[in-house]
Amino acid sequence: xxxxxxxxxxxxxxxxxxxxxxxxxxxxxxxxxxxxxxxxxxxxxxxxxxxxxxxxxxxxxxxxxxxxxxxxxxxxxxxxxxxxxxxxxxxxxxxxxxxxxxxxxxxxxxxxxxxxxxxxxxxxxxxxxxxxxxxxxxxxxxxxxxxxxxxxxxxxxxxxxxxxxxxxxxxxxxxxxxxxxxxxxxxxxxxxxxxxxxxxx
Amino acid sequence: xxxxxxxxxxxxxxxxxxxxxxxxxxxxxxxxxxxxxxxxxxxxxxxxxxxxxxxxxxxxxxxxxxxxxxxxxxxxxxxxxxxxxxxxxxxxxxxxxxxxxxxxxxxxxxxxxxxxxxxxxxxxxxxxxxxxxxxxxxxxxxxxxxxxxxxxxxxxxxxxxxxxxxxxxxxxxxxxxxxxxxxxxxxxxxxxxxxxxxxxxxxxxxxxxxx
Amino acid sequence: xxxxxxxxxxxxxxxxxxxxxxxxxxxxxxxxxxxxxxxxxxxxxxxxxxxxxxxxxxxxxxxxxxxxxxxxxxxxxxxxxxxxxxxxxxxxxxxxxxxxxxxxxxxxxxxxxxxxxxxxxxxxxxxxxxxxxxxxxxxxxxxxxxxxxxxxxxxxxxxxxxxxxxxxxxxxxxxxxxxxxxxxxxxxxxxxxxxxxxxxxxxxxxxxxxxxxxxxxxxxxxxxxxxxxxxxxxxxxxxxxxxxxxxxxxxxxxxxxxxxxxxxxxxxxxxxxxxxxxxxxxxxxxxxxxxxxxxxxxxxxxxxxxxxxxxxxxxxxxxxxxxxxxxxxxxxxxxxxxxxxxxxxxxxxxxxxxxxxxxxxxxxxxxxxxxxxxxxxxxxxxxxxxxxxxxxxxxxxxxxxxxxxxxxxxxxxxxxxxxxxxxxxxxxxxxxxxxxxxxxxxxxxxxxxxxxxxxxxxxxxxxxxxxxxxxxxxxxxxxxxxxxxxxx
Ligand code: HEM
Ligand SMILES: [Cu+2]
Numbered sequence: 100x101x102x103x104x105x106x107x108x109x110x111x112x113x114x115x116x117x118x119x120x121x122x123x124x125x126x127x128x129x130x131x132x133x134x135x136x137x138x139x140x141x142x143x144x145x146x147x148x149x150x151x152x153x154x155x156x157x158x159x160x161x162x163x164x165x166x167x168x169x170x171x172x173x174x175x176x177x178x179x180x181x182x183x184x185x186x187x188x189x190x191x192x193x194x195x196x197x198x199x200x201x202x203x204x205x206x207x208x209x210x211x212x213x214x215x216x217x218x219x220x221x222x223x224x225x226x227x228x229x230x231x232x233x234x235x236x237x238x239x240x241x242x243x244x245x246x247x248x249x250x251x252x253x254x255x256x257x258x259x260x261x262x263x264x265x266x267x268x269x270x271x272x273x274x275x276x277x278x279x280x281x282x283x284x285x286x287x288x289x290x291x292x293x294x295x296x297x298x299x300x
Numbered sequence: 301x302x303x304x305x306x307x308x309x310x311x312x313x314x315x316x317x318x319x320x321x322x323x324x325x326x327x328x329x330x331x332x333x334x335x336x337x338x339x340x341x342x343x344x345x346x347x348x349x350x351x352x353x354x355x356x357x358x359x360x361x362x363x364x365x366x367x368x369x370x371x372x373x374x375x376x377x378x379x380x381x382x383x384x385x386x387x388x389x390x391x392x393x394x395x396x397x398x399x400x401x402x403x404x405x406x407x408x409x410x411x412x413x414x415x416x417x418x419x420x421x422x423x424x425x426x427x428x429x430x431x432x433x434x435x436x437x438x439x440x441x442x443x444x445x446x447x448x449x450x451x452x453x454x455x456x457x458x459x460x461x462x463x464x465x466x467x468x469x470x471x472x473x474x475x476x477x478x479x480x481x482x483x484x485x486x487x488x489x490x491x492x493x494x495x496x497x498x499x500x501x502x503x504x505x506x507x508x509x510x511x
Numbered sequence: 512x513x514x515x516x517x518x519x520x521x522x523x524x525x526x527x528x529x530x531x532x533x534x535x536x537x538x539x540x541x542x543x544x545x546x547x548x549x550x551x552x553x554x555x556x557x558x559x560x561x562x563x564x565x566x567x568x569x570x571x572x573x574x575x576x577x578x579x580x581x582x583x584x585x586x587x588x589x590x591x592x593x594x595x596x597x598x599x600x601x602x603x604x605x606x607x608x609x610x611x612x613x614x615x616x617x618x619x620x621x622x623x624x625x626x627x628x629x630x631x632x633x634x635x636x637x638x639x640x641x642x643x644x645x646x647x648x649x650x651x652x653x654x655x656x657x658x659x660x661x662x663x664x665x666x667x668x669x670x671x672x673x674x675x676x677x678x679x680x681x682x683x684x685x686x687x688x689x690x691x692x693x694x695x696x697x698x699x700x701x702x703x704x705x706x707x708x709x710x711x712x713x714x715x716x717x718x719x720x721x722x723x724x725x726x727x728x729x730x731x732x733x734x735x736x737x738x739x740x741x742x743x744x745x746x747x748x749x750x751x752x753x754x755x756x757x758x759x760x761x762x763x764x765x766x767x768x769x770x771x772x773x774x775x776x777x778x779x780x781x782x783x784x785x786x787x788x789x790x791x792x793x794x795x796x797x798x799x800x801x802x803x804x805x806x807x808x809x810x811x812x813x814x815x816x817x818x819x820x821x822x823x824x825x826x827x828x829x830x831x832x833x834x835x836x837x838x839x840x841x842x843x844x845x846x847x848x849x850x851x852x853x854x855x856x857x858x859x860x861x862x863x864x865x866x867x868x869x870x871x872x873x874x875x876x877x878x879x880x881x882x883x884x885x886x887x888x889x890x891x892x893x894x895x896x897x898x899x900x901x902x903x904x905x906x907x908x909x910x911x912x913x914x915x916x917x918x919x920x921x922x923x924x925x926x927x928x929x930x931x932x933x934x935x936x937x938x939x940x941x942x943x944x945x946x947x948x949x950x951x952x953x954x955x956x957x958x959x960x961x962x963x964x965x966x967x968x969x970x971x972x973x974x975x976x977x978x979x980x981x982x983x984x985x986x987x988x989x990x991x992x993x994x995x996x997x998x999x
Binding site: 102128258 | 367368369370371373374377378381384388389390391393394452453454455456459
Binding site: 430434437441445449450451477485486488 | 604607666669670673674676677680684685686687716719722723724726727730731734740741742743744
């Protein structure tokens with residue numbers, strides 16, 4: 100029985116450690132949870148990629164340095180979660196104007212549907228949601244490579260839903276003035292997003 | 301309870317066959333395309349394959365098990381931790397993204413199955429029953445977790461998949477509950493010992509009535 | 512008398528009485544805890560009657576402790592009885608009983624800590640989402656400890672049923688044999704199981720299912736405490752919780768009644784055999800206990816109609832089969848054969864008839880029209896105090912009196928007589944005053960009552976005091992005799 104007890108303890112110890120590792124110390128049980136946790140603990144610098152905005156102009160993320168940002172990933176024909184994200188952004192936009200911080204913050208909607216979302220689609224999308232370009236802009240990465248770099252850094256997974264659309268993890272990503280992703284929040288957590296932005300000023 | 305070599309050989313072949321079949325790119329792709337396929341088909345099949353391999357090896361490992369796995373305690377510990385690990389949604393996601401995790405899955409789950417096969421026959425009914433009851437409860441809890449989750453738990457899968465996984469897990473829970481209830485309820489009556497001889501038998505049987 | 516000696520012989524033939532000490536200890540602990548919790552009950556009644564000032568927070572802590580504790584006591588004493596008599600027929604492992612007792616006591620410690628240290632006051636039914644919404648009265652941790660305590664108690668009984676189930680199967684082949692289904696279906700069965708085995712098998716089946724469901728809903732509630740965004744469908748939670756709670760509390764009396772089957776024959780000289788009707792009654796109960804809980808949900812208009820209908824129909828019928836079979840057989844005994852009276856037989860007979868009487872109000876309550884009005888009144892505590900106090904606990908005290916009986920017939924002299932009478936009258940009074948409160952539409956679980964209700968509150972307090980005196984006498988006798996036996 101002694102050997103069995105020793106074996107059981109050893110197994111529990113080793114596999115317990117594996118489990119501990121695999122859940123970041125019982126703090127992150129989902130990939131999404133892990134992403135949020137790791138961003139908090141270690142801000143991630145954004146890649147220097149070329150984007151095209153709704154007026155067809157080119158820009159890069161470092162162009163926006165000096166401003167804190169909130170980033171969302173969307174595709175313009177999304178009938179579901181992107182709509183909620185858009186509402187969330189609209190709320191943020193209103194509050195930021197009221198706080199008088201509009202010139203020090205950027206709201207960016209990044210489309211990952213390169214096949215369909217050209218400047219025109221983006222412009223329609225922006226208009227429908229009240230993104231007039233002063234505070235809130237809609238963009239798409241220049242090419243697949245740029246897109247992949249962005250998705251990897253942000254930890255966003257996009258999979259086709261089999262009906263012409265996509266399934267993707269939706270969140271509000273806060274980027275600090277040095278261009279580092281520092282926090283990720285859920286739809287509905289706008290107050291926390293605003294608090295994080297104010298801390299940046 | 302001697303098993304003929306042929307049975308053991310057949311079990312080993314079947315177990316290995318199942319694992320190989322699951323490793324083929326075709327079946328891997330198919331099964332891992334949906335949560336239900338991944339979690340409720342592929343993973344249980346891996347455990348089952350391990351169970352077959354474990355049963356085949358039971359006689360060879362008899363001496364080792366007698367020393368290191370009394371009452372199946374070590375084996376159960378192993379199987380519980382491995383299964384706990386694969387109940388975490390993040391592990392499921394990562395298995396798709398990282399080959400290392402995928403290999404760990406294809407190795408770990410069969411080992412867990414083998415551990416179960418090597419442990420159940422040597423344990424006492426009390427421990428076996430408690431484990432089964434907790435397993436059914438845990439499945440019910442998991443079914444609820446997947447159904448009630450306010451967000452997608454796995455980034456690689458659709459939300460509708462998650463609901464299906466919840467429903468499927470609930471079915472699994474019911475199926476196991478019924479399957480395990482049938483034995484005690486209607487199982488073939490064993491030869492009925494008188495009280496006195498029953499007591500003696502209980503004392504003799506390894507892992508019988510005594511702890 | 513030949514049969515009696517046969518019975519006695521058989522009980523000694525199995526020889527070892529596994530965990531007899533543990534059973535005696537359980538009964539003693541149960542009795543002591545009972546007195547304490549009855550005092551808490553008295554305090555609640557005094558507070559409701561305006562005779563004792565108590566903050567509502569404290570009232571609800573006390574109510575939680577009283578409810579959870581009493582259910583625990585009923586279950587523990589019932590389990591002690593079942594174990595003791597089952598050991599006459601099958602080979603049980605004493606260590607499991609001790610293990611069960613340890614898990615149980617650990618659970619009790621956690622529950623008490625959660626209530627009196629953590630100030631948890633969400634009632635023993637831990638109905639979602641109450642544990643998570645304390646309004647600042649208790650911390651999440653306290654609710655978690657409370658749930659963990661219940662989980663530990665549930666595990667204790669799981670182990671208990673696994674061991675008793677294993678032993679029954681080892682002896683009778685499978686549970687359907689132990690439920691006497693061959694007898695039920697074919698009219699005859701070689702080696703038919705005695706009533707104690709039939710009853711145990713039925714309880715093992717339905718309470719085993721209840722505990723598995725309970726463990727799941729407890730785990731779900733625990734997760735929800737720490738991850739509130741994982742919401743629980745409140746209706747599903749209520750279904751699961753009441754399923755578990757109802758089955759669990761029902762099981763207590765179905766375990767305790769085994770004492771009647773095993774002890775009464777010693778007084779009448781005729782063995783209590785498993786008949787076809789008896790087997791049918793217990794199988795019916797086993798299924799019905801599982802289906803009757805929806806009568807707790809009749810006020811939930813969102814429940815599907817068919818479920819409520821089943822709940823209602825089954826409620827009429829549930830409980831009846833076993834009660835009828837038991838009470839009827841007992842009546843036959845009482846009239847046909849010279850029943851020898853002493854404290855044990857008096858308490859056991861009281862238990863059966865108290866149980867019968869206690870079920871009547873439940874049947875009334877199960878009528879939907881009545882239920883809509885009554886279910887949240889004191890009518891409900893009236894019903895369960897009746898069958899727990901005059902039914903289950905009376906059987907437990909009967910068993911304790913029998914355990915400590917003298918070698919010679921001693922009748923019902925002096926202190927035993929008065930103790931019994933005080934218990935009976937006081938207990939009945941406690942239950943009946945609740946029923947009167949219910950008929951007056953006094954709501955259940957209100958810490959503060961309006962003066963119009965004070966009369967029944969105060970009468971209840973009076974009867975409670977009497978029943979507590981009776982309990983102390985019965986318990987004192989038990990403990991004193993155990994001590995004397997230990998010395999001898
Ligand atoms: C002296 C005897 C007793 C008295 C005075 C008493 C008193 C009370 C009172 C005042 C309540 C709260 C009623 C309300 O307003 O809702 C209550 C609840 C309860 N009692 Fe007793 N009781 C006694 C004995 C017992 C016994 C022997 C049991 C079980 C074995 C028991 C089990 C319960 C249960 C389960 C509750 C429900 C708690 C809840 O609603 O959460 N009681 N009792
Ligand atoms: Cu979308």
